[in-house]
Amino acid sequence: MTSDNFIDYLLQFDTLNTQQIELIKSLLVIKDYKEGEYFLEAGRVSKEIGFILTGVFRVCYYNNKGEEITRYFLDEGNFMVDLMSYTSGISSTEYVQSVTTSKILTLNKSSMDTLSKTIITWDKIISKITVIALSEKLKKVSLMMPQDAAERYDFFLANFPHLANRVPLQYIASYIGITKSSLSRLRRDISKK
Known part of the structure; x- marks a missing residue:
């Protein structure tokens, strides 16, 4: 640019x-x-x-x-x-x-x-x-506030897919209102599905 x-x-x-x-x-x-x-x-x-x-x-x-x-x-x-x-x-x-x-x-x-x-x-x-x-x-x-953690993470991925691999996990976790370890667990659970 x-x-x-x-x-x-x-x-x-x-x-x-x-x-x-x-x-x-x-x-x-x-x-x-x-x-x-x-x-x-x-x-x-x-x-x-x-x-x-x-x-x-x-x-x-x-x-x-x-x-x-x-x-x-x-x-x-x-x-x-x-x-x-x-x-x-x-x-x-x-x-x-x-x-x-x-x-x-x-x-x-x-x-x-x-x-x-x-x-x-x-x-x-x-x-x-x-x-x-x-x-x-x-x-x-x-938009994400009334949702649970999994829904907020889904929202983040759906609306900002271009950021998911560019932003450190701790910042994403902070954005969706959970700890980094909770986000890691959530990501593991999603990958098992």
Whole structure:
């Protein structure tokens, strides 16, 4: 994936002329992440928006018992930002961590302001993307809660088959709300069927 993939993504929401496209590309910053590195850490203010070119990230937090909980995963073609932190300037309560070696494009607040002032349809494009991203986030987080562990794992496999072999077991276990050893047992039981 390249910056052209990012432009193609934006063009789903509105038209952009050549000058606008070149301006967007000139403001994009490419960043590489190693496995385990953070795009955003709890306690820090989100100051940039990321678009994943390659790799997988997870959004996680620590509960009141000090246990690490994975809320959801993001992979290629998805945006990353703590929207509340970014728009309000408050500290994030979550971590966004690279699960694999990853490459992203970023736009900082200054670049976003420049695009908003220069491209008439920019805010409309971002608004449409935000609505879709929030809807997807809700689906990823809430659909599994009323299900038992086996159903939640089936849901994960059915909806994110491309992530099953890319994400460490402990993160999948955390996402579906069970321990790593319980997930190992569940996987063994499924393979026996």
